[in-house]
Amino acid sequence: MTKLVTDDLLADLNIAHERNVPLGPKTWYGVGGPAEVLATPASIAQLGELAVRCHEANVPLRVLGSGANLLVSDEGVPGVVVQLSEPAFTNVEREGTMLRVGAGADLFKLVLDSTREGLAGLETVAGIPASVGGAVRMNAGGAYGDIGSSVSRVQVMSGNGQVYYRDRADLVFSYRKTNIVAPLILQVEFALEEDDPETLMKRVKEIFFYKKNSQPMGAASAGCAFKNPPAEAADGAGAGKLIDQAGLKGYRHGRAHVSEVHANFIAADEGATAADVLAVISHVQQTVRERFDVELEREVVVWP
Template structure:
């Protein structure tokens, strides 16, 4: 039996991943699955488990660089409405793991919930934000999560309560295959005041990242007490190029790539160069925040 037999309504072969990532480079997924229901999701997971096929989940693609040779096995994507719904229950906002973080933030502000507006400007999905504990100076996604439902690689759905979840700097104990949904328990606030706060935060955030039209990605975690951006800058790397990849002048912890002709390999070689230059000049080992698939 072929890997995808009986699943071909929602599993496609040889799907280019570049348009689904922020870097817009890299190869294709051997199989790309967009399940429409939880049952379909479980059927792919169980099939991959039984066949020993590699399985990964792609959210908004803002923290992933796909290698030029592509990804073997199955890449899952939770873009169907069953996985992107956002609803409010009393003081709790419940979001599907595939929901855009931006939509969740705007819903919470509109409903007069305070907290999530501090995450405005972070691209990607709720699942991606919880998996990476995305955040910034004014807070991290994990601090607002009160419960989550996850699915393991074995196909088991597990409900996790607040006291079973641990979040640290760009780290999360929610490392199962799928974050299916997340509950955020939030304080009430005034929607107008929250909108002002969100707009202010949006302006600050936009000023410290590459321009919206540029294919890009954030590269390194900041070592404790230091800033990755400053370290890359101090190592004299701003504007350094390898092929079609360049260290962003505006924010040196980002790499930007040329729309035409850049390869994923250019980005990987530039990352290696940045890392070795920072170690050589400043004696600091930088750790990747970006995932390379």
């Protein structure tokens, strides 16, 4: 891999970092090459300095959440990958029915904790593997709702290290999309409502079991590989239905295949490479294009 991150860039920053860190084990797919540099800043100030230096040196800076919607190429990722795993980025504070949560916090734990505290709103995203920042970036959700509906404010950092807030009035959340363009989400505020913890926990279980029964949750994947096409493009058929109707369930390339349980999941078996997964993605897109004249847009993010 070409060396983009010079020793000078990181000198006297005091940020914990390592070179050449395999990213596969940090993603749900479990495949792919290393990050040139993986950094774990301990504060917003440290992250800001790193962002400025990367910006000035034209070095890509990427943020890794839980790696649940990520496919890392076999060649790895040049530049800096940051992981917001230090306490400054995983804090949860409660003020009445508002939760202020660091972007690196685990969404699944947040759903359970807020449910136990009798706060309603986040149970709709029960069972979705994510960091809070990654979930907001993707507007994660499903049949029961999406995370954007509960967001009241987001703290972000621009590529050149400026920290600012985006308020609800200026945020747009749509299907697996937000209008947040800043590369780094630092903190999210959720406006929730009081409800009975037992009722909420029942709902969490219902949503969790719905997912467990309809999706291959144990497979190495990134959830749905493709976004559902706009209703008018495919007579309302979702991506999974189109892939199924194209006869692609079980289609295999190398050690990756289209799931038999849910056709929009592309799973990686033991020993798979990112190239195997990418080959299945391309074949599915090409087949659905030829068969139905529908362009399937990838939902899974591919690095670089």
